Amino acid sequence: AASMAVFRIVGMTCSACAGSVERAIKRLPGIHEAAVDALNNRAQILFYPCFVNEEKIRETIEDIGFEASLIE
Numbered sequence: 719a720a721s722m723a724v725f726r727i728v729g730m731t732c733s734a735c736a737g738s739v740e741r742a743i744k745r746l747p748g749i750h751e752a753a754v755d756a757l758n759n760r761a762q763i764l765f766y767p768c769f770v771n772e773e774k775i776r777e778t779i780e781d782i783g784f785e786a787s788l789i790e
């Protein structure tokens with residue numbers, strides 16, 4: 719079954735930022751859906767915990783230059 723994670727992401731200045739974060743997350747294995755909202759600095763992700771976890775997702779967001787923290 720899929721799990722859900724919500725991150726707060728700092729540094730997304732425009733909606734194109736949200737697009738690059740969303741693409742980076744979707745390239746990971748085990749991602750079912752990713753929705754990134756630049757206006758609210760939030761990302762909601764559905765993922766399969768056998769393949770990927772919250773920390774891997776967080777690192778992926780940070781690797782492209784944004785600060786991410788898990789909020790739920």
Ligand code: 9UX
Nearest residue numbers: 730731732733734735
């Ligand atoms: Mo918008 Mo974001 O011009 O890295 S794409 S600020």
